[in-house]
Amino acid sequence: MKDYGHEYADIFYYTPNEFEKLGGLWPLRTGHNVAKANYSVGARIIECFSFHFVLSGAVTLSSMGETVTLTKGSMFCLFPNVKYSYWVSEYDPDSPLRMCWLAFNGTQAESLVRRIEITEQKPYLRNKLTTEMEELLKACMKQIGDRQKDGDLQLQxxxxxxxxxxxxxxxxxxxxxxKACMQYMEMHYAEGITVADIAEFTGMHRSHLSTRFKQCFGISPRDYLIKLRMERAGEMLQDGALSITEIALSLGYTDLYTFSRAFGTYYGMSPSNYRSSRMEPPNKMLND
Known part of the structure; x- marks a missing residue:
C-alpha cells in the first residue's frame, strides 16, 4: 500500500471501452485503504457514484446536512455533485478504519442505486456487507487491476x-x-464478556446493537447478560455446593462485592439472604 499521509491505500483506475459504454454500468476506479488517526476526506464533490464499504473500525459521514457514524459491515454511497465529507471516528490502532470502494457510472447507475433504497437523503445501509459480497468486491478489484484481455464482460x-x-x-x-448475538451471550455469559465484546463480535456499533436488539427481543443486551448471570446465580445458590465468592468468580465477576451489588439490584436481597430463604425447610403444618 502507498502512504498518502492520512492513509495507506491501493487505488486502481479504469477507463471503460466503447463496448462497455453501450451497457448500463461501468467502473471508473476501485481500491482499499487503512486509515490513520488523522484520516479525513472533503468537503468536496465527485462526478460519479461511489460505494464505500466499511471492513473494520468506524467512519463518520456528513452529507446533505446529516451526519452519521457507520461501523464494520455498513456501506455508503457518494452521489454525483452532492457535497460530502467523511472522517475516521473512534480511532483504535488495534482495529483501524479499513474500507474498500468502487466508483462507477452508466445510464443505469442511478436507477440501480435507488433500487437498493439508497438516496441522497439516506446514502447508507447498515450491516449489509456479507462474506460473499466481500469476496465479490475483491474479485472486482482484481479484475480492474489486472485489466485482463476480454475481461469486460466478466467485470459487468x-x-x-x-x-x-x-x-x-x-x-x-x-x-x-x-440471533447470533443472543447465542453468543448464552454461550459465554459466564466468561466476563461485555456489551462492547458483543458489538465487536457482531460488527455493529454498540448503540445501534442495543437499539435493534431491544426492538427484536424486548430487552437490551446489557439486561439480557444480567438476566443470564442472575438466573444461573440463583440456581447455584440453591444448590449449595459452592460458596458465594466461588459463584461470583464462576459467573465472570472479578470480586464478591461487584457480584453482590448486581445480585441485590436484580433480586432485591443479598446472595446470602437469597440462599437462606431458598434452603430453609418448609414449615410443618400443625394439626388441630
Missing part, C-alpha cells in the same frame, strides 16, 4: 451481481446477526 457480470446482493432484504441479515 460482477457489477450486476453486486447490485443483486445489495438488493437482498436487509431484515433477514439483521435478524440473523441478532
Amino acid at each position: 457480470i460482477l457489477f450486476y451481481r453486486l447490485f443483486e446482493m445489495l438488493s437482498r432484504p436487509l431484515h433477514d441479515v439483521m435478524e440473523d446477526k441478532l
Whole structure:
C-alpha cells in the first residue's frame, strides 16, 4: 500500500471501452485503504457514484446536512455533485478504519442505486456487507487491476451481481446477526464478556446493537447478560455446593462485592439472604 499521509491505500483506475459504454454500468476506479488517526476526506464533490464499504473500525459521514457514524459491515454511497465529507471516528490502532470502494457510472447507475433504497437523503445501509459480497468486491478489484484481455464482460457480470446482493432484504441479515448475538451471550455469559465484546463480535456499533436488539427481543443486551448471570446465580445458590465468592468468580465477576451489588439490584436481597430463604425447610403444618 502507498502512504498518502492520512492513509495507506491501493487505488486502481479504469477507463471503460466503447463496448462497455453501450451497457448500463461501468467502473471508473476501485481500491482499499487503512486509515490513520488523522484520516479525513472533503468537503468536496465527485462526478460519479461511489460505494464505500466499511471492513473494520468506524467512519463518520456528513452529507446533505446529516451526519452519521457507520461501523464494520455498513456501506455508503457518494452521489454525483452532492457535497460530502467523511472522517475516521473512534480511532483504535488495534482495529483501524479499513474500507474498500468502487466508483462507477452508466445510464443505469442511478436507477440501480435507488433500487437498493439508497438516496441522497439516506446514502447508507447498515450491516449489509456479507462474506460473499466481500469476496465479490475483491474479485472486482482484481479484475480492474489486472485489466485482463476480454475481461469486460466478466467485470459487468460482477457489477450486476453486486447490485443483486445489495438488493437482498436487509431484515433477514439483521435478524440473523441478532440471533447470533443472543447465542453468543448464552454461550459465554459466564466468561466476563461485555456489551462492547458483543458489538465487536457482531460488527455493529454498540448503540445501534442495543437499539435493534431491544426492538427484536424486548430487552437490551446489557439486561439480557444480567438476566443470564442472575438466573444461573440463583440456581447455584440453591444448590449449595459452592460458596458465594466461588459463584461470583464462576459467573465472570472479578470480586464478591461487584457480584453482590448486581445480585441485590436484580433480586432485591443479598446472595446470602437469597440462599437462606431458598434452603430453609418448609414449615410443618400443625394439626388441630
